[in-house]
Amino acid sequence: MSKPIVAIVGRPNVGKSTLFNALAGERIAIVQDFPGVTRDRIYADVTWLDKQFTMIDTGGIEPESSDVLLSYMRQQAEIAIETADVIMFIVDVRQGLVDDDFKVADMLRRSTKPVILVVNKVDSFEKLMPDVYEFYNLGIGDPFPVSAASKLGLGDMLDEVISHFPTDAASEEEDERPRIAIVGKPNVGKSSIINKLLGEDRVIVSDIAGTTRDAIDTTVTYNKKEYVFIDTAGLRRKNKIKEDIERFSIVRTVSAVERADIVVLVIDAGEGVTEQDAKIAGIAHERGKGVIITVNKWDSIEKNDKTIYQYSAKIKQTLSFMPYAEMIFISALTGQRMPKMFDLIEQVIQNQNLRVSTGVLNEIMTEAVAMQQPPSDKGKRLKLYYITQVSVKPPTFVIFVNDKQLMHFSYTRYIENKIREAFGFAGTSLKFFIRERKEKE
Ligand SMILES: Nc1nc2c(ncn2[C@@H]2O[C@H](COP(=O)(O)OP(=O)(O)OP(=O)(O)O)[C@@H](O)[C@H]2O)c(=O)[nH]1
Numbered sequence: 001m002s003k004p005i006v007a008i009v010g011r012p013n014v015g016k017s018t019l020f021n022a023l024a025g026e027r028i029a030i031v032q033d034f035p036g037v038t039r040d041r042i043y044a045d046v047t048w049l050d051k052q053f054t055m056i057d058t059g060g061i062e063p064e065s066s067d068v069l070l071s072y073m074r075q076q077a078e079i080a081i082e083t084a085d086v087i088m089f090i091v092d093v094r095q096g097l098v099d100d101d102f103k104v105a106d107m108l109r110r111s112t113k114p115v116i117l118v119v120n121k122v123d124s125f126e127k128l129m130p131d132v133y134e135f136y137n138l139g140i141g142d143p144f145p146v147s148a149a150s151k152l153g154l155g156d157m158l159d160e161v162i163s164h165f166p167t168d169a170a171s172e173e174e175d176e177r178p179r180i181a182i183v184g185k186p187n188v189g190k191s192s193i194i195n196k197l198l199g200e201d202r203v204i205v206s207d208i209a210g211t212t213r214d215a216i217d218t219t220v221t222y223n224k225k226e227y228v229f230i231d232t233a234g235l236r237r238k239n240k241i242k243e244d245i246e247r248f249s250i251v252r253t254v255s256a257v258e259r260a261d262i263v264v265l266v267i268d269a270g271e272g273v274t275e276q277d278a279k280i281a282g283i284a285h286e287r288g289k290g291v292i293i294t295v296n297k298w299d300s301i302e303k304n305d306k307t308i309y310q311y312s313a314k315i316k317q318t319l320s321f322m323p324y325a326e327m328i329f330i331s332a333l334t335g336q337r338m339p340k341m342f343d344l345i346e347q348v349i350q351n352q353n354l355r356v357s358t359g360v361l362n363e364i365m366t367e368a369v370a371m372q373q374p375p376s377d378k379g380k381r382l383k384l385y386y387i388t389q390v391s392v393k394p395p396t397f398v399i400f401v402n403d404k405q406l407m408h409f410s411y412t413r414y415i416e417n418k419i420r421e422a423f424g425f426a427g428t429s430l431k432f433f434i435r436e437r438k439e440k441e
């Protein structure tokens with residue numbers, strides 16, 4: 001399911017992080033063994049009423065000069081316009097209206113995306129409301145007064161945010177075409193891959209204000225079936241502030257991954273798999289997407305008959321939190337194994353949508369339990385009563401047990417492996433929920 005994306009923009013120190021943390025509520029659990037970007041607090045899941053969305057904090061630097069600040073803010077606004085469904089523009093009632101606020105407001109106004117003007121640090125509505133009205137001058141609609149620190153006004157603001165979400169009828173859910181995000185570090189060959197898949201050179205549309213998402217989506221027809229490719233290329237060329245390339249590229253990656261069914265993580269064969277690749281892979285893993293690790297520029301390295309195995313082993317080691325990921329070695333330059341990409345994509349789509357009957361699942365579980373005794377603690381042994389698949393994309397299972405505390409991560413992993421032995425599920429993560437059920441007499 002693709003969730004709406006809400007981006008937070010605003011000058012440094014207006015309280016973006018504070019607001020982000022106030023809304024994010026419970027932190028996303030950091031699974032022990034994968035390098036989630038959650039620690040950077042760039043994105044978080046938020047639920048308000050019956051709506052869920054992904055919130056992205058685009059901010060985070062304290063530039064030295066006002067020149068740099070403005071160009072940074074511009075970039076931030078562009079990224080938000082490009083990636084978000086709704087933009088939250090945060091200003092600071094204590095500092096009042098400043099020139100940069102007007103400049104950002106101008107940019108945001110020119111986009112077609114809904115913008116919610118949030119006036120932060122209104123710690124007392126009574127005292128500060130007159131100052132809030134000043135922000136009408138920005139010309140982007142009603143200001144919503146909040147205090148991120150004291151969690152005031154957040155409800156009204158969130159009501160407004162969710163009221164702008166695309167309605168179901170207009171949403172991408174209606175679109176049955178598989179969506180594939182091509183992600184990876186700058187220069188690994190993302191655009192080249194899309195061009196090759198297209199079979200022709202495509203003009204890369206720049207994402208200036210007002211350009212819609214479609215500009216970076218490319219439809220490719222293969223075997224009479226349409227696939228939508230979401231491209232995240234091109235960031236490096238436009239970005240002048242080096243330090244923020246990584247944050248901005250993660251913001252873009254998060255939004256591309258969020259919208260995708262399958263993530264193609266491109267790695268440069270000459271460079272090998274890096275920490276940043278692991279971070280990007282972590283996003284796809286956390287979002288439960290299909291994953292195809294694509295080693296590109298395979299033409300550019302010297303190889304013997306062992307190279308591909310050594311390469312695979314190294315990748316599996318670095319990305320050990322996603323042993324299920326598919327892997328392919330290609331050259332966008334020569335076209336080597338490019339047609340195989342569609343076959344892989346098709347397989348992963350099928351695996352993401354695979355449903356296993358409850359009867360079969362319980363047979364597998366019973367057998368697994370018989371082969372390896374469940375863990376026990378203080379004389380109490382874990383009992384697994386029942387397993388059932390509750391959804392697809394990613395395939396999600398619920399296991400009913402006598403005591404959740406006893407269901408160790410490693411035993412869940414063991415059950416997962418048994419299910420994979422039987423059904424493969426290659427290329428997709430599997431999700432497990434553990435529920436407690438009263439012990440039967
Ligand atoms: N009085 C008051 N202070 C606030 C409120 N929200 C944030 N602050 C303070 O404002 C300062 C900046 O907050 P941050 O959340 O770090 O601001 P930011 O916009 O994320 O800043 P950058 O990370 O530099 O972009 C901190 O000292 C906060 O404690 C608020 O609602 N009321």
Ligand SMILES: Nc1nc2c(ncn2[C@@H]2O[C@H](COP(=O)(O)OP(=O)(O)OP(=O)(O)O)[C@@H](O)[C@H]2O)c(=O)[nH]1
Nearest residue numbers: 186187188189190191192233234297300331332333
């Ligand atoms: N040898 C070789 N070079 C390649 C291959 N694929 C891409 N390149 C080269 O790698 C460079 C970067 O390719 P792009 O497709 O622009 O990379 P990108 O990932 O879209 O880069 P950004 O737009 O910066 O994110 C170009 O010079 C390509 O010609 C390949 O399979 N083999």
